[in-house]
Each structure stands twice: as structure tokens, then as C-alpha cells.
Amino acid sequence: MVQAQTLSRNQQIVLDIIEKAKGPLKAYSILFNVQKKGINAPQQIYRALDKLIEMGKIHKIESKNAFVACRSSDCEISKATAFSICESCEMVDEISDAKLSKYLSSFNHRKGMKFKRFNLEFFGLCKKCK
Amino acid sequence: MVQAQTLSRNQQIVLDIIEKAKGPLKAYSILFNVQKKGINAPQQIYRALDKLIEMGKIHKIESKNAFVACRSSDCEISKATAFSICESCEMVDEISDAKLSKYLSSFNHRKGMKFKRFNLEFFGLCKKCK
DNA sequence: CTCAAATATGTTATATTATAACAAACGTTA
DNA sequence: TAACGTTTGTTATAATATAACATATTTGAG
Numbered sequence: 001m002v003q004a005q006t007l008s009r010n011q012q013i014v015l016d017i018i019e020k021a022k023g024p025l026k027a028y029s030i031l032f033n034v035q036k037k038g039i040n041a042p043q044q045i046y047r048a049l050d051k052l053i054e055m056g057k058i059h060k061i062e063s064k065n066a067f068v069a070c071r072s073s074d075c076e077i078s079k080a081t082a083f084s085i086c087e088s089c090e091m092v093d094e095i096s097d098a099k100l101s102k103y104l105s106s107f108n109h110r111k112g113m114k115f116k117r118f119n120l121e122f123f124g125l126c127k128k129c130k
Numbered sequence: 131m132v133q134a135q136t137l138s139r140n141q142q143i144v145l146d147i148i149e150k151a152k153g154p155l156k157a158y159s160i161l162f163n164v165q166k167k168g169i170n171a172p173q174q175i176y177r178a179l180d181k182l183i184e185m186g187k188i189h190k191i192e193s194k195n196a197f198v199a200c201r202s203s204d205c206e207i208s209k210a211t212a213f214s215i216c217e218s219c220e221m222v223d224e225i226s227d228a229k230l231s232k233y234l235s236s237f238n239h240r241k242g243m244k245f246k247r248f249n250l251e252f253f254g255l256c257k258k259c260k
Numbered sequence: 261c262t263c264a265a266a267t268a269t270g271t272t273a274t275a276t277t278a279t280a281a282c283a284a285a286c287g288t289t290a
Numbered sequence: 291t292a293a294c295g296t297t298t299g300t301t302a303t304a305a306t307a308t309a310a311c312a313t314a315t316t317t318g319a320g
Contacts (some may be wrong), residue, residue, distance in 0.1 A: 008268055008316095009269085010268075011268090019250075027306070029306095043272095043307090046272095062251070074320090086243075095238075103233070104250070104252075107230060108252045111214060111223075112256075113227035113252065113254045113260075116217065116253050117252075117253050118250060118251065118252045119253075120250045122238045122243065122248045124238065124243040124244045124245045124247070127242045127243070127285075130243075130244035138297060139297085139298085140298075141297090157277070158276070170299080171300060173278090174298070174299075176277090176279075181297095195276085
């Protein structure tokens with residue numbers, strides 16, 4: 001079972017870095033950023049990332065193997081995630097839209113699947129880059 | 131620019147294997163399967179995969195780093211892809227639904243993005259596994 | 261409280277996924 | 291036929307992720 005609130009030391013360190021970042025961070029770039037804090041091994045990063053994902057504090061952008069902080073409140077521990085990804089500047093924007101969530105959840109049910117979650121990634125050019 | 135029809139030797143070999151497979155295949159498992167045909171290096175696989183994706187013949191399942199043959203006709207060279215993924219048996223099913231495509235394409239436009247494509251992955255248990 | 265269970269940490273090693281860089285062959289088509 | 295784009299073959303290495311094991315810390319039931 002997942003804790004509701006308290007983060008362990010390493011989890012907090014990793015989360016802080018991801019939250020401060022402007023864009024998605026890769027596991028090894030997180031690692032390089034925390035070596036001064038006594039974290040030396042990929043395992044320590046990946047374990048923290050796994051827990052943070054379980055808790056819904058961060059999301060993985062699958063197409064980039066990178067991680068962003070959760071900016072939404074209605075993703076319900078990551079059951080329904082959606083992102084806009086700019087192919088030029090690499091910006092990632094979490095899409096928080098209850099209608100979209102509802103539409104996709106029910107869509108999947110109709111297809112005979114016992115639905116657990118979905119992840120949607122949009123690609124294109126953001127306002128600045130287009 | 132991408133060719134319309136003709137596949138090169140390696141591209142055809144890789145596509146054949148992916149089309150015959152029951153489920154998604156990983157790059158290195160493809161590699162191991164074609165070493166008898168004289169393909170020895172990951173590069174040769176990845177290059178074929180890249181081209182096949184460009185041509186819309188196969189899709190990458192991002193959450194699994196695996197590849198499936200395209201079973202749809204209306205994904206328009208992979209501009210709009212959607213999959214059901216069973217977390218138990220690993221089955222992947224391509225979802226081909228014009229309404230869904232339309233809904234998601236126009237959704238994204240409203241968010242101020244110059245839309246190029248999307249990829250949607252549903253997770254849960256398939257009929258057999260639930 | 262207290263000890264057992266669960267969770268988190270540290271560490272070394274290794275597996276898996278993917279790309280860089282370069283040389284040679286092939287196939288158009290102008 | 292020469293120039294161009296594409297494909298191939300090859301060696302090396304980069305980037306991403308997990309296995310396995312020992313130890314420490316936290317938490318909660320009795």
C-alpha cells in the first residue's frame with residue numbers, strides 16, 4: 001500500500017528537482033544533479049521515481065523516457081494522464097480535462113476491457129514554436 | 131521523402147516477423163530471430179524499424195518499447211494511434227475509431243497547439259484475463 | 261514498549277534499449 | 291555514366307533500466 005503523504009529522504013530530493021525543472025527530466029540527469037547529496041546509483045533514482053509515480057506526484061512521459069511533476073489534481077493517482085508535447089522546444093504540458101478523462105474512460109469500457117488507466121500524448125508545435 | 135510501397139530487403143524481413151507475431155516484439159528479440167538471415171547488428175533492426183514506422187507499416191508501443199504491425203487503415207501514417215494493452219497477458223490491440231481520432235485531433239487544436247499526431251495507450255485487463 | 265513486518269537505503273554488477281560514426285554497395289534518374 | 295539518395299554492414303559506445311544482496315529505518319499490532 002502507498003503512503004498518503006510522507007516522502008522519504010530520497011523521494012523528496014528527487015521530487016524537488018523534478019518540480020523545480022522547467023521541462024521533463026531524465027533519470028540520469030536527475031542522478032547527476034544529486035550526486036552532491038550523496039545519491040550515487042541509478043537504483044536510488046529509479047526507486048524514488050517508481051514510488052513517486054505510484055503516489056501520483058510525478059508522471060512518466062513514455063515517448064521521452066522522462067519525468068514531470070504532476071500539475072493536475074484530477075488525474076486520480078495517474079489513472080488518466082494526458083500531455084501536450086512540443087517537438088521543437090521539448091515543452092510538456094499536462095492536460096487536465098475532466099470531460100476528456102470521462103470520455104476516454106468510458107470509451108475503453110465499451111471495448112470490452114476492464115479499464116485501469118490510460119496515457120495520452122499529443123505531439124506538435126506549441127504556441128511559441130509554431 | 132518516404133517511398134510509397136517498396137520495402138528494402140531488411141525492412142521486409144523485419145516487417146514479416148512483426149506481422150507474424152501474436153503480440154508486440156522488442157527490437158532485440160527481432161534481432162535474435164533474424165541472425166540466421168544475415169542480420170547481425172542492432173542498427174540494422176533499428177533502421178528498418180524507423181523506416182517502417184515512417185511508412186505507417188508498424189507502430190511503437192511506447193510504454194513497452196515494443197513494436198506491432200499496423201492493423202488499421204485510418205491511422206494516416208501514424209498520425210493518430212491508439213492501443214488497448216492488457217497488463218496481464220501483454221496483448222496489444224490497435225484501436226481504429228474514426229470518431230475517437232476526430233475528437234482527439236480537434237481537442238488538441240483547441241489547446242493552442244499546432245497538432246501533428248497523438249498516441250493513446252489504454253491499460254487494463256482484456257476480456258480473457260479479467 | 262517491543263519485536264516483527266514493511267519500507268527504504270546503499271552498493272556492485274549487469275541487462276536492455278538505442279545511437280554514433282564510418283565505409284561500402286546499390287539504384288535510380290538526369 | 292556520373293551524381294545523388296538510400297540502404298547495408300560493421301564496430302563501438304551511449305543511454306536507460308533492473309537484479310541481487312546486505313543493511314538500516316520506520317511503523318504498527320500485540
